[in-house]
Amino acid sequence: SLASKLENIFVFLSKTSFKEDYEEFFSKLLMLTFSLIEGGEYGTILLRTKDELKYVASFGYDVSLLNELNIDLETEEKLVEKGKVKIIESIEAVGLDESQKELAKKLGLDRVKYTITASFFIEDEYYGGIFIDSTKDQNPFTTQDIEVMEAISNLGSLFLRTKKLFEDLENKLKIDSIITEISKNLDFEMRVKNYFKEVFRLLNRTFEYLNSMKVSVEIENRFIHVFACDDSVNVVHSKSSEYTFEEEKEINNFEKIYYEFGKDKIEFALKEGSEQNSDIINQLSVSILPVLKSFFIYKNRAKLFADIMIAFARTIDSKDPYTRTHSENVTKYAYFFARHLGLDKRNLKILVLAAILHDIGKIGVKESILLKNGPLTADEREIINIHPEKGYEIISVIEGLEASAKILRHHHERWDGKGYPDKLKGEEIPYLSRILSIVDAFDAMTTERPYRKALTVDEAMKEIEKNAGIQFDPELAKRFIELKDSIKDALNISIEDILMEILNIGEV
Structure with a gap:
């Protein structure tokens, strides 16, 4: 009965740990859905990663081949509606191009006659969906299945929202911790290269996927540019707000996270395969740029202080x-x-x-x-x-x-x-x-x-x-x-x- 199926979903929710990773949770959710939707033969779960979609769980399909389909986020968003369960007749309705159709045939998707699908949302933003397929000539999905899928949609969306909340909190704590450590343990009287070497070491200890950091700050109508990585730190003073270090040529293809505030700018290059960490690096950029700017302001004031000391001495003498x-x-x-x-x-x-x-x-x-x-x-x-x-x-x-x-x-x-x-x-x-x-x-x-x-x-x-x-x-x-x-x-x-x-x- 519908009541017993909804009870199974509630029991599943009560046993859910929001510390589980995405693939682990959604693999379990897919298997739960199969146990509740009697007409399903194959199934997949598609999740959003930044501006891309990725299959994270499947039943009856090769996940690596599925991800070669490169499902377009914009196209997928047009097919879904928040809180609505849809039944799609044939794969043609998905709007695949010719190369995708060839791959779909290889996967066996061309045999699918009916798909019941429910979407996951955080607020009003689409974050993926669950798809249960059938190769039967007659639509096997019932009104009860639609209600079950609505509950599955709510459960998946709840997990995503809560997981994101936990991750945001964890990221904030990580960033607060690293900013506190930098502020507490690194002396503004350190030399510039030594200071940035230590800053990058501390950052890389927490965020091991950082390849390099580039900082440009304006001090009294001039710019100081710093490039830091595992091996070295380079510093250049310039009248221009833009400067390209020789080392940057080696990371042209790396994903880069930028943050600008006024004329000041910070850029992190991420190592390959770490794109999913871009959100926390965005938050880190916003938090750390003022700290690094303060370091240079202190240095500039120290230089002014030295000039005043010399002027005092020469005035007396x-x-x-x-x-x-x-x-x-x-x-x-x-x-x-x-x-x-x-x-x-x-x-x-x-x-x-x-x-x-x-x-x-x-x-x-x-x-x-x-x-x-x-x-x-x-x-x-x-x-x-x-x-x-x-x-x-x-x-x-x-x-x-x-x-x-x-x-x-x-x-x-x-x-x-x-x-x-x-x-x-x-x-x-x-x-x-x-x-x-x-x-x-x-x-x-x-x-x-x-x-x-x-x-x-x-x-x-x-x-x-x-x-x-x-x-x-x-x-x-x-x-x-x-x-x-x-x-x-x-x-x-x-x-x-x-x-x-x-x-x-x-x-x-």
């Missing part, structure tokens, strides 16, 4: 023609000495930024005092001596410079406690301040002033040795003297290169 390169020299010596000491990346950055800004507190000191040709009065000396505190006040409120502000505050402290501003003694003085104290004094001694000639490197090193344990940290003084024969090489290093290194704003 320009007040005195005798010390016009003092801040840059001190920075170069600090960098060179820090490398000799094996300073780690974090402390190197703090020291370099402190060095280039160490005299910023002098910005408010009158030129008549700074340029005085002769000894300073007690009042003038007091004004000069507050420049580390003034520098600290200026710099400590700038995000990212708090640690450097502390270092420049104490670069005039002395090992014996007779320095300023806080009269710190020995190891009370921050380690990086002790380094800065030595290189600052060395540049001052080896620079010509109106009231004295510059000391030679040997003479300056002897002064540092003489004042070790008095003005300078004795161990650091000893290590600095080791550089006697090479210290002047520091001045050959570009200040821009130093800042690009410590801020990680180089192109690669």
